Amino acid sequence: MKIFIASDHAGFALKQHLLIFLSQQGYEAEDAGPAALVEGDDYPDTIAPLVAYVQGNPGSFGIAIGGSGQGEAMVCNREKGIRAIVFYGGPLDIVKLGREHNDANVLSFGARFITEKDAERAVLTFVTTPFSNDERHIRRIQKLG
DSSP: OEEEEEEOGGGHHHHHHHHHHHHHTTOEEEEEEOSSOOTTOOHHHHHHHHHHHHHHSTTOEEEEEESSSHHHHHHHHTSTTOOEEEEOSSOTHHHHHHHHHHOOOEEEEEGGGOOHHHHHHHHHHHHHOOOOOOHHHHHHHHTTO
């Protein structure tokens, strides 16, 4: 399973941490950019490559990281076949349900609201939770377009 990770300036440090963490866990994690910290960069520009990578690699996952994670998820959810959920702390059940019920393929973090340990737990929950394949969830996802 391939996991692509992208961030803006606010999420750059967490992105670097998760790339190492995922590699240590045996996952193939690829940096989808940016390659260097650029203060004041614009999340639509830094997250767009992540979307293209996930679209071009069926079965892959994406992790989008910004200050709140909200704008990053909006960039992702504009594109066909991308279903991003946001997590910035709290119960991991929301991440699990996003996978089981929505077949989410991108996890978006608000780096200003989450610890590295919480991000690690959320990523592991995300990549290890399968989609339920229940007919009702498939039907609902198909209505997204």
